[in-house]
Amino acid sequence: xxxxxxxxxxxxxxxxxxxAASGWNFDExxxxxxxxxxxxxxxAFKDKLSDHVPLSKPVTLGQTETLKIILTATENGEPKxxxxxxxxxxxxxxxxxxxFPLQTKESGKGKVDFATLKSQKDLPIQLLTSSQPLRATLxxxxxxxxxxxxxxxFNLDIQTDPNVAKPKYEKPLRYGQLGEINHIxxxxxxxxxxxxxxxxxxxxxxxxPILFGSWVLLGAxxxxxxxxxxxxxVSHSLFFSSILGMEGIFFLYYYNWSLFEMLPVAGVxxxxxxxxxxxxxxxxQSRRLAGER
Amino acid sequence: xxxxxxFLLLAFLATVQAVSSAGYKLLVVLEELxxxxxxxxxxxxxxxxxxxxxYESPKSDKVALFTLGERAWDHVLILPPKAKGLxxxxxxxxxxxxxxxxxxILVALSASQxxxxxxxxxxxxxxIHIPTDRSALVIDHFNYDTLSAAEKHDVVxxxxxxxxxPDVKNFFKGDGKxxxxxxxPRPVAQTLGNASPLLTPLIRAPRxxxxxxxxxxxxxxxxPFAVGQQLSLITTMQARNSARFTVVGSSELLEDTWFDAKVxxxxxxxxxxxxxxxxTSNQAFAKEVTGWTFKETGVLKVGQIExxxxxTGSEIVSNPKIYRVKxxxxxxxxxxxxxxxxxxxxxxxxxxxxQLEFSMLSPFHRLPLKVAETTLxxxxxxxxxxxxxxxxxxxxxxxxxxxxxTNVEEKNxxxxxxxxxxxxxxxxxxTGAWPWIAGIGATVTGWVAFVGLWLWSKPVPLKGAKGGKxxx
Numbered sequence: 001x002x003x004x005x006x007x008x009x010x011x012x013x014x015x016x017x018x019x020a021a022s023g024w025n026f027d028e029x030x031x032x033x034x035x036x037x038x039x040x041x042x043x044a045f046k047d048k049l050s051d052h053v054p055l056s057k058p059v060t061l062g063q064t065e066t067l068k069i070i071l072t073a074t075e076n077g078e079p080k081x082x083x084x085x086x087x088x089x090x091x092x093x094x095x096x097x098x099x100f101p102l103q104t105k106e107s108g109k110g111k112v113d114f115a116t117l118k119s120q121k122d123l124p125i126q127l128l129t130s131s132q133p134l135r136a137t138l139x140x141x142x143x144x145x146x147x148x149x150x151x152x153x154f155n156l157d158i159q160t161d162p163n164v165a166k167p168k169y170e171k172p173l174r175y176g177q178l179g180e181i182n183h184i185x186x187x188x189x190x191x192x193x194x195x196x197x198x199x200x201x202x203x204x205x206x207x208x209p210i211l212f213g214s215w216v217l218l219g220a221x222x223x224x225x226x227x228x229x230x231x232x233x234v235s236h237s238l239f240f241s242s243i244l245g246m247e248g249i250f251f252l253y254y255y256n257w258s259l260f261e262m263l264p265v266a267g268v269x270x271x272x273x274x275x276x277x278x279x280x281x282x283x284x285q286s287r288r289l290a291g292e293r
Numbered sequence: 294x295x296x297x298x299x300f301l302l303l304a305f306l307a308t309v310q311a312v313s314s315a316g317y318k319l320l321v322v323l324e325e326l327x328x329x330x331x332x333x334x335x336x337x338x339x340x341x342x343x344x345x346x347x348y349e350s351p352k353s354d355k356v357a358l359f360t361l362g363e364r365a366w367d368h369v370l371i372l373p374p375k376a377k378g379l380x381x382x383x384x385x386x387x388x389x390x391x392x393x394x395x396x397x398i399l400v401a402l403s404a405s406q407x408x409x410x411x412x413x414x415x416x417x418x419x420x421i422h423i424p425t426d427r428s429a430l431v432i433d434h435f436n437y438d439t440l441s442a443a444e445k446h447d448v449v450x451x452x453x454x455x456x457x458x459p460d461v462k463n464f465f466k467g468d469g470k471x472x473x474x475x476x477x478p479r480p481v482a483q484t485l486g487n488a489s490p491l492l493t494p495l496i497r498a499p500r501x502x503x504x505x506x507x508x509x510x511x512x513x514x515x516x517p518f519a520v521g522q523q524l525s526l527i528t529t530m531q532a533r534n535s536a537r538f539t540v541v542g543s544s545e546l547l548e549d550t551w552f553d554a555k556v557x558x559x560x561x562x563x564x565x566x567x568x569x570x571x572x573t574s575n576q577a578f579a580k581e582v583t584g585w586t587f588k589e590t591g592v593l594k595v596g597q598i599e600x601x602x603x604x605t606g607s608e609i610v611s612n613p614k615i616y617r618v619k620x621x622x623x624x625x626x627x628x629x630x631x632x633x634x635x636x637x638x639x640x641x642x643x644x645x646x647x648q649l650e651f652s653m654l655s656p657f658h659r660l661p662l663k664v665a666e667t668t669l670x671x672x673x674x675x676x677x678x679x680x681x682x683x684x685x686x687x688x689x690x691x692x693x694x695x696x697x698x699t700n701v702e703e704k705n706x707x708x709x710x711x712x713x714x715x716x717x718x719x720x721x722x723x724t725g726a727w728p729w730i731a732g733i734g735a736t737v738t739g740w741v742a743f744v745g746l747w748l749w750s751k752p753v754p755l756k757g758a759k760g761g762k763x764x765x
Contacts, residue, residue: 081512081513082513083434083505083510083512083513083514084434084501084503084513084514085513086501086503086520088500088521097500097521097522099503099520099521099523101514101515101516101517101520103515104512104513104515139501139562141434141435141501142434143434143444143445143446144443145443145444147560148434148435148560150435150562150563172487172488172490173488173490174458174490174696175490175694175695175696176460176461176645176695177460177644177646177648178648178659179659180648180659180660180661181650181656181657181658181659181660182658182660183651183657183658183679183681183682185619185679185681185682186682191723191724191725191726192724192725194724197724197725197727197728198727200727200728200731201727201728203728204728204731204732204735205731205734205735207735208735208738208739211739211742212742215742215746219752219753220746220750221750221751221753222745222746222749222750223749223750223751224748224749224750224751225749228748228749236748239748240744240745240748243741243744244741247737247740250737280748284747284748292751293751293752
């Protein structure tokens with residue numbers, strides 16, 4: 001079991017080495033991270049890059065630190081300057097990748113050094129806000145048939161200063177579906193508790209029998225009704241019923257009549273009230289003058 | 294004899310039908326007519342699809358885009374001229390006017406023939422940037438054709454593009470099987486400004502590609518124009534009026550040689566070994582890109598729009614001018630999509646929806662429209678909702694703008710009035726009004742009883758007072 005799974009990977013590894021020897025590759029790649037103004041200070045990070053295995057631990061890059069890679073590119077084992085020497089940093093959340101061409105310097109003795117100086121200022125905002133370490137890939141390639149080199153060499157962990165606000169990334173406008181909006185309606189008007197309304201309604205309605213009761217207690221009566229109707233039967237009945245009728249009109253107006261339905265009827269009833277009232281009230285006056293009231 | 298005539302007529306009708314939704318008049322701007330033979334397959338495909346093609350030299354005085362102030366062509370194809378500039382009838386301003394008038398333009402660039410400065414300023418106007426060095430080209434040491442560019446690596450093999458976003462339809466994926474490659478011989482790189490939603494890269498370069506200038510960057514490239522996926526090899530711009538503008542980075546892509554060419558992939562970035570020889574997909578891909586640019590695909594049409602009151606017991610009147618606040622309302626819109634030669638029902642890609650906004654200045658409602666019915670040529674989308682409790686002048690607005698689809702912006706204005714005085718609930722329904730209604734009742738009863746007493750009450754002697762009371 002073990003052997004069967006180990007064997008192919010060993011083969012692949014072997015093939016990788018064989019390929020590496022015949023194509024583009026690099027020698028003595030040194031990656032270092034140092035704080036600004038204190039190059040080579042103690043405590044600075046320094047490691048050697050391997051051409052087939054990425055560094056086991058991510059390289060951390062602080063706010064003020066710079067990253068530097070020095071390597072010697074080789075073609076088929078001979079130091080040579082490649083046309084393309086790029087460091088690719090990929091945001092593993094979004095797949096966004098930024099490329100940094102390495103600065104090449106031709107030194108003597110056939111050696112080609114590369115150096116790149118990267119601080120956080122050189123990185124786009126999107127990469128700074130990535131939640132995972134950036135995946136760094138090194139590309140060494142040139143024209144011709146020589147096999148180009150591309151490998152994942154290390155992971156870069158961006159350490160942002162917690163005291164400094166993270167730069168905000170504002171998404172540019174792109175056409176697409178927008179968020180759903182549902183109108184929030186104003187709450188319907190609400191009455192107070194029914195029990196309180198009922199309590200006060202009962203209190204108001206109860207005032208009517210109390211009023212009638214106190215009138216009766218004070219001696220109110222309708223004893224003159226036969227006398228009045230005998231003296232002026234038409235005007236008394238018309239006057240009282242026209243007053244009742246007027247209240248009825250008011251009720252109909254409240255219930256479903258319009259103003260123009262109500263006004264003519266109210267005018268007729270009003271005229272009746274006026275004519276019959278003058279007669280009926282003269283009869284009342286005559287009783288008063290007769291000392292009966 | 295007669296059957297031949299009718300057959301000819303039928304054939305004619307067929308070619309007329311199988312044409313773009315935006316017209317068939319195509320102007321090809323080509324420096325030398327002899328060059329026509331280089332593109333014979335591509336132009337033949339266009340003619341077979343029903344375009345009537347006129348060929349003019351960029352310097353010709355017959356090349357005018359406008360005659361008597363009207364657009365003279367529906368589409369323009371500009372192939373790279375040998376001369377440094379385009380003629381006085383193809384200035385950037387005239388080309389922009391042409392787009393503003395609804396014409397579609399396809400521009401092919403070439404690294405071997407310097408791009409005229411007029412075209413460069415047109416591209417700049419649209420926020421498309423190309424390298425300042427006119428001979429700069431894109432190369433890729435990991436995705437080149439080992440048969441034709443083993444040394445220079447300047448024939449970039451790019452797979453069919455993926456959808457730019459999961460919710461955007463991919464018109465350029467071919468049959469979708471994968472494994473195809475499009476050969477871009479000596480392409481000119483474009484980079485796009487980030488601000489405009491009208492610009493969309495149709496095909497980006499592979500990760501490992503870069504643009505370099507053969508004159509300046511001889512030994513090694515240190516300050517490339519742009520690299521990797523930031524390079525666009527084909528760029529599209531769809532204006533607000535849905536006119537389309539496409540820049541193809543490599544004019545050789547459209548040539549007969551590359552329609553038929555066999556290519557072989559180099560060893561890729563992931564170490565994948567070189568495969569076998571296979572034919573490029575340039576012909577099918579060129580058809581898709583040109584078809585999109587000349588509005589044979591991705592064109593939307595709005596059919597009938599209808600809205601009505603959706604209350605129980607109300608009669609249905611179509612498209613009334615006025616509604617009341619809090620009315621229930623139904624809205625429906627009919628959408629069709631043009632696909633090569635016919636209108637088909639429009640269905641948005643998975644993950645995308647058509648939305649209806651009900652707006653006064655800003656949307657009060659933005660609701661998804663659901664498919665109610667599909668006819669042979671269209672889909673009817675509908676939704677029902679309650680109007681907001683705000684009176685004013687509102688719009689039913691469908692604002693469907695998506696990359697690669699023409700813009701749909703439909704506004705139907707209605708008035709929303711507030712409640713009339715007799716549409717509110719009556720006072721006896723409101724419990725808080727009961728004491729007040731009872732109060733009126735009590736006053737009326739008391740008043741009528743008082744009138745009776747005033748008329749007919751007989752004075753009674755007060756208790757304790759001698760001689761009775763009130764003998765007035």
